[in-house]
Amino acid sequence: MDPGNQTSVSEFLLLGFSQDSEHQLMLFGLFLSMFVVTVLGNLLIILAVSSDSHLHMPMYFFLSNLSFVDICFTSTTVPKMLVNIQTQSKSIPYAGCLAQMCFFMVFGGMDTFLLTVMAYDRFVAICYSLHYPVIMNPHRCGLLVLVSWFLSLSYALIQSLLMLRLSFCSNWGIQHFYCELAQVLTLACSDTLINYILLYMVMGLLGFVPFSGIIFSYSRIISSILRIPSTDGKYRAFSTCGSHLSVVLLFYGTGLGVYLSSDASSSSWKGMVASVMYTVVTPMLNPFIYSLRNRDIKKALQRLLERKLYVH
Numbered sequence: 001m002d003p004g005n006q007t008s009v010s011e012f013l014l015l016g017f018s019q020d021s022e023h024q025l026m027l028f029g030l031f032l033s034m035f036v037v038t039v040l041g042n043l044l045i046i047l048a049v050s051s052d053s054h055l056h057m058p059m060y061f062f063l064s065n066l067s068f069v070d071i072c073f074t075s076t077t078v079p080k081m082l083v084n085i086q087t088q089s090k091s092i093p094y095a096g097c098l099a100q101m102c103f104f105m106v107f108g109g110m111d112t113f114l115l116t117v118m119a120y121d122r123f124v125a126i127c128y129s130l131h132y133p134v135i136m137n138p139h140r141c142g143l144l145v146l147v148s149w150f151l152s153l154s155y156a157l158i159q160s161l162l163m164l165r166l167s168f169c170s171n172w173g174i175q176h177f178y179c180e181l182a183q184v185l186t187l188a189c190s191d192t193l194i195n196y197i198l199l200y201m202v203m204g205l206l207g208f209v210p211f212s213g214i215i216f217s218y219s220r221i222i223s224s225i226l227r228i229p230s231t232d233g234k235y236r237a238f239s240t241c242g243s244h245l246s247v248v249l250l251f252y253g254t255g256l257g258v259y260l261s262s263d264a265s266s267s268s269w270k271g272m273v274a275s276v277m278y279t280v281v282t283p284m285l286n287p288f289i290y291s292l293r294n295r296d297i298k299k300a301l302q303r304l305l306e307r308k309l310y311v312h
Contacts, residue, residue, distance in 0.1 A: 012097045013090040016177030016272050028085045034284050035078045041287030042067035048300040055300055058121050058136040063290060065145055066114045070283035073107035076100055077178040077279055097179040102160040109152030109206060115248050116210035117144045122241040123217035127224045155202050162198065166190045177272060214248055243290045250285060254278040
């Protein structure tokens with residue numbers, strides 16, 4: 001690339017849904033509604049878990065962390081998209097774009113790790129129930145969450161620092177509704193080989209290793225459940241992990257759809273819809289899945305709402 005075509009970039013242009021001027025009001029209302037539902041739903045899960053002593057156990061500790069991460073994950077992309085739709089602006093500052101990419105990688109990685117840790121928790125609870133309190137003690141639970149944060153933050157910071165060394169061409173248009181890393185790398189005029197190597201290595205690790213761990217955990221769980229003699233016992237055992245399995249299928253199904261579907265390329269309308277499923281719809285549905293399929297959460301939410309009504 002001719003160095004003369006390189007220039008100092010002060011902002012990028014997000015050309016995603018902001019291009020569709022005919023449906024601006026509808027898009028704004030839709031995404032604002034989903035954002036509010038996501039935040040309120042996940043906040044209710046956090047409040048229910050923290051305020052109810054019956055839920056002070058590893059499974060719900062991890063669930064409250066997942067709810068917090070989902071709020072942050074959605075907040076990374078949706079508010080800026082809403083501002084751009086409302087103001088008819090497409091711009092995002094260079095520093096803001098890097099920050100958005102960094103936080104997106106942190107919270108996306110945390111989602112993956114927490115779902116894996118929750119699968120491990122259900123594996124221990126069902127396959128090693130007698131040793132469960134010893135294996136999943138508070139110290140180990142806290143350590144698992146801290147390690148997840150460390151790995152997610154480390155990758156995000158390394159990739160962000162590598163982005164700082166890149167120079168960009170005069171075309172600053174990102175064909176997406178947020179600063180998606182792979183899209184931004186296509187705009188760079190300097191060598192991006194190291195960035196792509198790190199990107200695909202981490203995508204492979206975050207896709208293969210955690211998912212393999214989840215598959216292994218649930219294969220052992222299902223095998224153990226099938227050995228339970230009573231039908232009622234099988235139902236109770238499966239109900240303890242049914243919600244998590246639903247969330248895993250939703251998260252990985254939509255996530256893999258974004259990166260593996262040839263039709264859903266990130267520069268197409270289908271690609272953006274697939275990304276909305278992964279970044280907005282899945283975090284919004286998680287509280288509903290857990291509250292509708294989990295008796296303990298439903299009871300805790302009822303007690304929480306009753307206390308609030310009684311106070312007022």
